[in-house]
Amino acid sequence: MKVSSIILAAGKGTRMKSAYPKVLHKICGRPLLQYAVDAVTALGVEQPVVVVGHGADVVRSTLGDQVLYAEQEQQLGTGHAVLSAQIAIPEDADLVLVTSGDMPLFTPETLKALLETQIRNSGPMTILTVVAIDPRGFGRIVRGVDGSVQAIVEEAQASPEILAIRELNVGAYCFQARWLWDALRRIPLSPKGEYYLTDVVGLAVADGQRVEAIAVQDERETMGINTRIHLAEAEAVMRRRIMEKLMLDGVTVINPDSTYVEIGVQIGQDTILQPNTFIYGKTLIGENCIIGPNTIITDCQVGNDCVILAAVMEKAVVEDGVDMGPFARLRKGAHLGPHVHMGNFGEVKDSYLGAGTKMGHFSYIGNATIGKDVNIGAGTITCNYDGEHKHPTVIGDEVFIGSDTMLVAPLNLGDKARTGAGAVVTHDVKPGEVVVGVPARPIRKKENVE
Secondary structure, three states: OOOEEEEEEEEHHHHOOOOOOOOOOOEOOHHHHHHHHHHHHOOOOOOOOOEEEEHHHHHHHHHHOOEEEOOOOOOOOOOHHHHHHHHHHHOOEEEEEEEOOOOOOOOOOHHHHHHHHHOOOEEEEEEEEEEOOOOOOEEEEEOOOOOOEEEEEEEHOOOOOHOOEEEEEEHHHHHHHHHHHHHOOOOOOOOOOOOOHHHHHHHHHOOOOOEEEEEEOOOHHOOOOOOEEEHHHHHHHHHHHHHHHOOOOOOOOOHHHHHEEEEOOEOOOOOOOOOOOOOOOOOOOOOOOOOOOOEEEEOOOOOOOOOOOOOOEOOOOOOOOEEOOOOOEEOOOEEEEEEEOOOOOOOOOOEOOOOOOOOOOEEEEEEEEEOOOOEEEEOOEEEEEEOOOOOOEEEOOOOEEEOOOEEEEEEOOOOOEEEEEOOOOOOOEEEOOEOOOOOOOOEEEEEOOO
């Protein structure tokens, strides 16, 4: 059976009070609309159709070619929006799943249950519902004595008796495709001048067809986003899901309420996340690490057995056994080899530090390639910028850099070279040489450099 999907994302979302389309606001690092796309593609739907309107160009640039698009040029209601998508739905589609781009919390399991219920249903449609005390403005589900749905009554038109109903329509549907396209053209125009998708229920009942409904078990899935308050509520639910999955996968999270991990981050088992840790983007962290407290990691790769305390890292690579911090910073292009130690208040940018290298506190390394087992004394600075261009520094293996050394790039220091404390090195240093002073000059050549 061939299933297609329509995701409604044409609304402006005026209550968000934003210049951006509502469906592109993010929770846990991902746009609301992306969650809706991911949920249906997890069912095997290829390229769902997203109905765009307000901010269509921005939506297209965000999602790219992972979906197809249909444009609702006039905002004439949800029924009109679904009909706008017909042109992009394959003619041989058997079922059409309709969801909303501002409802990010539906799980693939819930949508699969909706789909399977419609497959068993002899009638043309199945509705997803929720039983809740707080109606949140949703329409009420009116059932017949046989349990079938007879009507969806919007809150504004509901009588006191109807308002007392606690089963609510949450805006997710599964239709027989051929019946849907015919029914959409029969929807009456509302007093507001719009065509409501919910009116197809009445058409089905009038045709003598059965309308089924399946209730969501977890009410939190049905949160729709209309305000920034709703956005924060949905964020809290998604954060908890992420934390629970990490913990079930073998990650220790000391305090989930004070730890933030975006969706898509991968963390190995037996890693410990300390409080006040924030992990963003496409970050991958290995096993048996201690991260935090007070650490921010964005788009980084971290190996196994690392200890990262009170650090800020972005677009960096950290290999196995590295320990760093507190108050260390890795900027874009930083790469720490195995078992590197980076002290407090150090900073690395666009540089590689080889295996076993130790970088003292209050040091800055930029545009440098550093060998293995190098000692970088406290206060060392690579002076890599001349006001117009960045220049490289290359340091060999087993070099000893004295405290407060200024390395004025471009510069090469050979294996086992040494600099005295406070040296300002402006010329290349040969393997085994010891240089001191301002500007630094060689005082002797070490023996046994090989």
